[in-house]
Amino acid sequence: MAKLPPLADNVFETYRAMVLPAQCDHYGHMNVRFYAWHFDEAGFQIWTCADVSQAEMRERGFHVVVAKSTTHFRRELVVGTSILVRAGFTHVGDKSVGHTGKMYNADTGDLSAIHETVEVFFDPESRKPAPMPDDYRERLTALIIDPDTV
Numbered sequence: 001m002a003k004l005p006p007l008a009d010n011v012f013e014t015y016r017a018m019v020l021p022a023q024c025d026h027y028g029h030m031n032v033r034f035y036a037w038h039f040d041e042a043g044f045q046i047w048t049c050a051d052v053s054q055a056e057m058r059e060r061g062f063h064v065v066v067a068k069s070t071t072h073f074r075r076e077l078v079v080g081t082s083i084l085v086r087a088g089f090t091h092v093g094d095k096s097v098g099h100t101g102k103m104y105n106a107d108t109g110d111l112s113a114i115h116e117t118v119e120v121f122f123d124p125e126s127r128k129p130a131p132m133p134d135d136y137r138e139r140l141t142a143l144i145i146d147p148d149t150v
Contacts, residue, residue, distance in 0.1 A: 004109040007086065008149040010142075012049035014101065015042035015085040019077050029076040035103065036071065039115040042085040042101050050089065050143055052136060062130050064119040067096065072114040075105070082106040088145035095129045096120045097140055100147040116147075 007013065015038060023034040043066070047054060057063045077083060084106040091098035096118055103113040123130040132140075 010145045011086050011088040011150050014045040014087045017083050019079055019081040021079050024079055028078055035113050039101055046087045046099055062121055062123055065122045067120045068118040070116045075110050075112045077112050086150050088150050089140050089143045090147050092140045095131055100150055102150045
């Protein structure tokens with residue numbers, strides 16, 4: 001039984017949940033749409049972990065939107081499995097950031113899925129991408145990790 005290693009620097013535990021019966025398909029495995037759901041929930045939390053709150057973004061007149069999301073499935077999850085997601089920022093650009101999350105069976109430490117996300121800073125007034133504020137770029141650049149450390 002594999003156990004999870006300690007968290008590496010700048011890798012955050014962003015989510016915990018349990019696989020519920022309604023999330024499983026006719027084969028008894030968690031359906032892909034719920035992997036997406038759990039990773040999406042975790043994606044909101046990575047910002048708070050990075051000391052960038054959703055409220056602060058709204059107050060400053062912008063938010064981030066998902067431009068790309070890719071999931072790589074490694075091992076199925078079944079009803080009653082406790083899951084956890086760890087994530088970290090992997091790229092910081094002028095208007096976008098990338099982060100990678102890995103979903104684990106919390107009991108065994110087995111890797112179940114890897115999720116890569118690109119989010120774009122967005123001006124809700126103009127409905128267009130917006131430059132990332134310099135202070136955010138500095139904060140997030142300091143957190144960049146190698147995705148293998150997640």
